[in-house]
Amino acid sequence: MKKLSHKCKITFIMVGALILFALTLVSLKLGSIDITYGELMS
Incomplete structure (x- = not known):
């Protein structure tokens, strides 16, 4: 479970x-x- 979670986090x-x-x-x-960036924020 930890390995899968760690792998997903890295991805x-x-x-x-x-x-x-x-x-x-x-x-x-x-x-x-x-x-x-202004367009993305608004």
Whole structure:
């Protein structure tokens, strides 16, 4: 049970990191990180 939970936790962290990385790349390409994050917040 602990191994499965630990594995899921690692997978969740990796997926989250990949999503943040992708969003950062897109924001940098658009050259407007503040505007992108502002749209996500609202």
